[in-house]
Amino acid sequence: MTPDAPRRRGRPSLRSADGTPAARDRILAAAREEFSARGYDKTSIRRIAQAAGVDPALVHHYFGTKDEIFAAAVDLSLAFPAKELPALLADGIDGVGERVARLFLGFWEDPRTRGPVLAVVRSALTHEAARDIMRGFVTRNLLERIAAQVPVPDPTLRAELAASQLIGVAMLRYVLELEPLASADPETIVATVAPTLQRYLTDPEAVPAAGA
Amino acid sequence: MTPDAPRRRGRPSLRSADGTPAARDRILAAAREEFSARGYDKTSIRRIAQAAGVDPALVHHYFGTKDEIFAAAVDLSLAFPAKELPALLADGIDGVGERVARLFLGFWEDPRTRGPVLAVVRSALTHEAARDIMRGFVTRNLLERIAAQVPVPDPTLRAELAASQLIGVAMLRYVLELEPLASADPETIVATVAPTLQRYLTDPEAVPAAGA
Structure with missing residues (x-):
């Protein structure tokens, strides 16, 4: 899960639309950070996307609503x-x-x-x-x-x-x-x-x- | 403390700048309502003043900061x-x-x-x-x-x-x-x-x- 981890080939579900591996994991990690630091109210999908370095649409794609990403995180x-x-x-x-x-x-x-x-x-x-x-x-x-x-x-x-x-x-x-x-x-x-x-x-x- | 309570004369500290008695009590009651319903974050001096029917300056006059009115409430x-x-x-x-x-x-x-x-x-x-x-x-x-x-x-x-x-x-x-x-x-x-x-x-x- 570190940035240096070798890319796994042949497992496209671990690769995100922006071409980097495990964007889903990065989003989850960012969501945990944001929710922990700011609480539910002040955390937005847009902030999570920004912290994970992905497009907000990708967050929606993987997790749906803010409630859902909160639950997953x-x-x-x-x-x-x-x-x-x-x-x-x-x-x-x-x-x-x-x-x-x-x-x-x-x-x-x-x-x-x-x-x-x-x-x-x-x-x-x-x-x-x-x-x-x-x-x-x-x-x-x-x-x-x-x-x-x-x-x-x-x-x-x-x-x-x-x-x-x-x-x-x-x-x-x-x-x-x-x-x-x-x-x-x-x-x-x-x-x-x-x-x-x-x-x-x-x-x-x-x-x-x-x-x- | 009800609106019908007789005005007490000769005790100016119970009379507010807007001429009604016990504005201070009304402000406190409004503050309790607002803080209870909305929590600390979403409650402002302006909202409390509005709910109490007074000028925000009067809230500051009686209680000082938001922290102080919270403590008093x-x-x-x-x-x-x-x-x-x-x-x-x-x-x-x-x-x-x-x-x-x-x-x-x-x-x-x-x-x-x-x-x-x-x-x-x-x-x-x-x-x-x-x-x-x-x-x-x-x-x-x-x-x-x-x-x-x-x-x-x-x-x-x-x-x-x-x-x-x-x-x-x-x-x-x-x-x-x-x-x-x-x-x-x-x-x-x-x-x-x-x-x-x-x-x-x-x-x-x-x-x-x-x-x-």
């Missing part, structure tokens, strides 16, 4: 934790709260993934497309699947409560950068929130009967 | 929970997690306070002025004072962890409106998050030594 970065799910549950539900907390924080501590996630969090507050992506990723794909492995009622509500703790930490530590939370050792935070997640996700007594 | 609504603090601690630290959770949710459930708080949360993500207000209110004024009453280390970190749980719930329930969390009975949420807050604020074992 974010999905690319959010895809990997879904792969981690089997490992999270491989040893059963004991300690799953700690493993989820460590996975989530690791995700934010990594500069490659922090930007795109930050873009989603910022954008989710004002845009339905971003909200749906966040909902789909954090609750449906990850936490709800964990809660569903446990014989407890209300797995979706439990997943959302666990997500609320994680997203709250992310907000205060990475977005608002409140001290001392922003500089605390990640393992301190893991150790502190893990019992909370474990309780929400697996303790039958943690959530009173819904609507009670 | 929000402070007005955030002032009351500070008064609740003695009651939260009157019965000691047993059950303080539940009382804090109930106070916080009540605040969001009340339409008079939800808008301004929403404006802060939305704006805090992108604006330092809003971030400072949120920090000052949620952690310094409320939770940190509670943690300081308990002989535990790291009261500020504990306050921020408690705040992270509350703000995360607010994000998912009131901003992103994830179901079933958005429609769950408030008392279900209080019962679920209260032990989390209690642990963060008062359990000596909850937070490992900072930097460990």
Whole structure:
């Protein structure tokens, strides 16, 4: 994906209309940068095209609308934790709260993934497309699947409560950068929130009967 | 404060340059509406003045900069929970997690306070002025004072962890409106998050030594 990477021949789908290889990848990378830095509102197809060095029509050609390129830019970065799910549950539900907390924080501590996630969090507050992506990723794909492995009622509500703790930490530590939370050792935070997640996700007594 | 309220004579500070009483209150009310509905970015002094039916110069006269009117608009609504603090601690630290959770949710459930708080949360993500207000209110004024009453280390970190749980719930329930969390009975949420807050604020074992 670097500019020096050898051109692959015989795979025209990786070659763009402007003759350079992997223009689609460059567009995606530019979109991630722009959305992360500026948020959803201030990012335009035209800016993304400019940053990627392509014609705006090419961005539309590959991705369609701004919502669609946003989803693609974010999905690319959010895809990997879904792969981690089997490992999270491989040893059963004991300690799953700690493993989820460590996975989530690791995700934010990594500069490659922090930007795109930050873009989603910022954008989710004002845009339905971003909200749906966040909902789909954090609750449906990850936490709800964990809660569903446990014989407890209300797995979706439990997943959302666990997500609320994680997203709250992310907000205060990475977005608002409140001290001392922003500089605390990640393992301190893991150790502190893990019992909370474990309780929400697996303790039958943690959530009173819904609507009670 | 209603348009029908009798004019108070002999108190010129409550009368504005345009001759109507309490223009300052009208400006504040308009500012709260505008910031809540549009967020910090899209709200201008000119819009606030228009909504309040006054000249923009009068807004500047009373409040100064946009940051300052934002702070005033929000402070007005955030002032009351500070008064609740003695009651939260009157019965000691047993059950303080539940009382804090109930106070916080009540605040969001009340339409008079939800808008301004929403404006802060939305704006805090992108604006330092809003971030400072949120920090000052949620952690310094409320939770940190509670943690300081308990002989535990790291009261500020504990306050921020408690705040992270509350703000995360607010994000998912009131901003992103994830179901079933958005429609769950408030008392279900209080019962679920209260032990989390209690642990963060008062359990000596909850937070490992900072930097460990």
